[in-house]
Amino acid sequence: MSSTDHDIEKSQDGGSVEVYPISDENNRFDVASIDLVQRRLKQRHVQMIAIAGTLGTGLFLGSGQALSGAGPLGALIAYALVGTVAYSSLCSIGEMTSHAPISGTFPHFAARWVDPALGFAVGWNYFYTNVITVPVEVSGAQILITYWDSNPNHAGIYIAVICIGVSAINIFGVRYFGEAEFLFSLIKLSMITGLILLGVIIDAEPGNGPGGGRLGFHYWNDPGVFNGAGLEPSHIGLDRFLGILSVLVQAAFSFQGMEIVAIAASETENPRRNIAKAVRRVFYRICIFYILGIFITGLLVPYNDPNLLQTAGTAADSPYVIAMTRAVLPGIINAGIMTSAFSASNSFLFCSSRILYGLALRGQAPRIFAYCTRKGLPIVAILFSAAFSFLSLMSISNGAETVFTWFVNLSTVGGFFSWGTINLTYLFFYRGMKAQGIDRKELHYWSGLQPYLSIWGFTWCSILILINGFEVFWNFTAAKFLTAYINIPLFFILYAFWKITKKTKVWDPSKMDFYTGIPPPEETESPEVPPHNFAEKVAAVLF
Template structure:
């Protein structure tokens, strides 16, 4: 039986008869905005318009996801989680959210293995569910990533106050960070290597901190105090939150589940780079398998050793300095009497914030580029340089980095923080849509008798993983602001829930304007514009020496 990925099948079966000249191709890509929308079909056939080039390897793809996921949430925010809910509750919460992140990562990895094209999961929503959903998801994910850029730059600038808190230099530091973040993205040739190096430094730092925490716990610190599980008994492993008793302990656990889900957001970035990754079906599959286990291992071990060493009632956990002073790792060193290393931790926190900002700028520009390719954003954003860099999209998105200057004025800082908080739930919508698109993808393949075994990457636990992910992301969306109902304020309620009506307005507005419909499983297009295996994959080069063999296992 012929399959959509077979050589020649695409030529024999074209659902879309429009060719590149009919789509109005220009020197550097673009589409004719006068085309009828045709319920989304016209914009599936864009392979001749997509001008990005495959320059990234699997190590770059997975490190991009790690750069977006491992940041200040682990190095700083984990301490607040332990203070609020207790060590055991935090460990359970992070493990639980890890299963949801795994479900989402498997779903987007399998769809990307099938169709490694620009636009990533917003395009999958258009192709497998409804073009209106792709539009809503794309713009929601775009502005979520876009406004995360100045947030991370601001975090990096605040981290520098650990060494220099001179108010007059904040503007200078912010300007340097903005310039370097934009420069790294504009020099596309070195972006992958830059993120790879920074992510490797972060991973090395966290492994070192985990080992140090274990040494402190076993009595190897200057105080020679063997702690064991003492903190789980005094002050206790599970804290009460908002209410006393068992209900309070459950609310504490649930509050950290919500917090941890913020921290894990960014794992899906591994698929954003698919159109720029060499041999994407093989390399994205490898990256999906490895990135999750790296992230979950680092997170779980970090939470475990912190919980052993730092009691949840330690007063320093209440600090909100934004730099190493509030890091639970630094607090553990302080308790054990270790000096000097807090500067190393602060450097790691700074690097984490900066690399996250660069990764989210990359993601925002590629999502905008993918939307423009399919007529869901102005066509000017499809412009690429001769080296395959979506220049206009990057320049347009770089403007958001300038918003980080707003934090330097007290009045503007309040507005900036409120604006950024409005986007924090956007990642939930992305995860929900990924799992929804996968369920439609899976059902469509079954209905059209397409064998999933042809895919280079697939999960044997599907579609149950996506049902699990769909359920829990819906819970995150509906209950992420549950504490506002115990201590209600209008501003917090808006912050937690304004993204829901905004998303729905995108969806129903596009559906009404273009009269789109939800695809039936029998009608889903698994052909148009999807490159064959022969078009994307090149033979894998065997390792040439011992170091390359070790690197292939580790990285």
């Protein structure tokens, strides 16, 4: 389409707002005619995916590194801090998606309301972040399998089976993906809820602590609430502070992927209403499943327990399994955590394929990735993304734990860029809405804490990007430095490439396009049917 085709007038409160000619061949904001995905995810799918879709090794397995690295209170502080950043990012993307539930999600929002070059950079950055997280979760699942079978000759077989299973679920279609994630999420929620309750019982029941008493806060006293990073042993306070910083990356990996519910908006029934529900509930998810979960773990396992997963070790136990080994049924708990790793890899593969599809729709990736089957499945994008899952086979030669930590660092720094861009884009979105006289309160979801939430999130993302690899400066190696900071030049190279080749500009708030290619609510939302009986009322609360 030529740029002259897009000078339109939109009625707004009795007046008119000029929508400037920005949907040209370089931006492709209106792609409805070639966007062929179908809305097949139901409300229960979306709600369960939002609550537990990406609960995986970051929480269940990686929390062992967090606990051993900073102590129980240090890990709790790190998870709480990163939780606020994750929450700010989800509130921001939730509000933008409530306005525009379309394919491409926040990379497209960045291109549409900030700068097309930023959309290109964050889109490829997010694709890379998610596609590399798939082998992270596969590697984590394989580590957990060694609880039963530690024969290194079998590792490749297990990895191949997991990769094929994850790929197959995505290839079957979004409806099968939704059903699989619904089932996996039920398992994960049941397990983490059971672990928290059982942890409280173990902690409070007499006979589990020293001298036959209650365990209580014994491990907070011995060995203590904080563990130092071991970088400044002569300065205890500083070393403990560095210990907290050292686990921020691991904590962020635990939260990574929470935005999947917005990425699935273009394939969700009643997306505005369902995404609004999911975002409103995420605060409780963070508090219960992450913050309370890491708190209970810190009560049950001391940070100096030799069985906690270490970067250079070969232990296959997570802190939850360690705690349950001293109580009951550790094998069942380990199986549940392995299921979580499989589910998380499934979700991250979905995310990466949809981001790649959105980039291709708007000319920022090869057009072949925009190909869809007759049932609305972006099959080429899925197959290309699925191929990266087999990078997990690297763990056979390099050691599963080493590769796990390497992938975590690479993917999590990319996640900080994604969260930072989401919050930055929201600030532009907020300013543009205000400049054009659009009332945000008319959206299905809006936050009264904005724009302060986005300012908080963007500020911390910027800080975390800079400090995530601080440990390398005490013991410098080229490999550690690159894994910690390679994403910084890569992101800005992507931005500069599109900026220079396409000669893009930052959008003026009064010229932002809030209409082209965005379906109105009456097109996406059907009337809400109230629950009629007790079962339906329970389902409405849960889902």
